């Protein structure tokens with residue numbers, strides 16, 4: 001019986017390489033569709049947690065993991081030879097940037113090398129990690145074919161970008177449309193059949209490069225528009241116009257406008273990173289992505305702009321930043337999640353420490369936070385801690401924050417998210 005039949009009747013065994021914030025939700029959706037799923041993870045700790053029926057991804061409920069494990073539909077392993085049991089395998093590993101802000105594709109390369117010895121005829125491999133156009137066919141395909149099997153003839157290969165929005169209560173893996181582009185039409189067909197088993201809408205495109213570029217377009221669109229809002233924030237501040245009020249007013253336009261918001265900078269593993277993959281690849285085509293580069297200059301500058309505005313605010317109270325106690329409220333890279341990767345709070349804290357400020361933080365989702373090599377002391381959100389600080393900075397506006405308490409007990413607040421718009425006060429300075 002062929003791959004398509006096994007996918008169609010639910011007997012196909014599915015593998016997921018990388019059980020992170022993309023791979024684990026994917027594995028759970030596959031299992032909920034009735035497929036046996038083998039999670040391949042380099043982290044023995046994650047493997048143990050999954051096999052004990054425990055989720056470590058906030059968007060994936062532990063009971064769902066426990067149920068699938070108990071029913072034998074989900075297991076995790078560090079033994080990559082188990083790939084041989086799978087009919088299809090999705091690669092969901094990180095695609096970070098290195099210190100020179102260039103793509104680090106080593107995780108994808110290592111994942112491809114790890115599964116190559118165990119590929120068998122009629123197997124489908126899909127790459128989900130966000131990457132530059134060309135990666136699937138220029139990097140991954142040669143690695144997979146080094147095992148002797150030919151893509152399009154013996155095995156299938158497609159790119160299908162992840163679209164996980166951590167913490168989003170509405171759009172999750174099963175109901176977020178999935179773009180799919182194969183190396184050959186047969187590859188696309190196999191991938192469409194696979195994802196169609198557990199994702200409500202699948203969107204085939206003509207090639208892997210079209211699928212890779214689709215994802216980069218989505219995230220570059222976000223990053224560039226956020227940069228525009230950050231530039232307008234700085235202009236409006238100089239013109240004594242409330243940019244937050246202007247954005248709310250612009251939102252009343254029922255067509256042709258989409259709101260983005262200024263802030264302390266871009267965090268996370270996607271928006272600050274993905275467009276740099278595109279601008280890096282563009283150079284190969286003698287193409288300078290000036291728009292993207294300008295956006296990143298603006299976004300990367302925001303943490304420094306926050307510190308400048310902080311110094312201005314303290315200055316009005318005849319205080320220097322040096323020696324002042326600064327309480328960072330929210331250090332995760334965005335509201336209501338626990339992830340601090342590339343959080344602007346890190347750069348803000350580093351600059352504050354360089355300027356001899358005393359820095360502490362409060363974030364109900366983050367137990368440990370460091371800036372550079374220095375651990376930052378964690379404090380609870382109490383009236384005493386608020387009154388003890390010379391200034392509180394709202395960096396990430398978690399919904400659980402008691403804004404009444406913050407507004408009522410802070411000597412000075414720099415609000416980088418306009419979180420206190422319903423709690424105005426002489427002690428509140430909007431970014």
Ligand code: SAJ
Pocket residue numbers: 130162163164165166218219222226259260261262263264265266267268269270271333334335
């Ligand atoms: N941010 C702003 N202003 C905005 C929106 C976001 O400053 O108007 C900041 C956030 O504070 C955060 C960063 O940008 O630091 C990224 O925010 P995000 O909302 O894009 O969140 P991510 O990176 O977790 O998820 C995004 C997805 N988000 C949305 O579409 C809303 C989506 O772009 C991708 O599915 C995902 O990245 C990904 O994995 O690529």
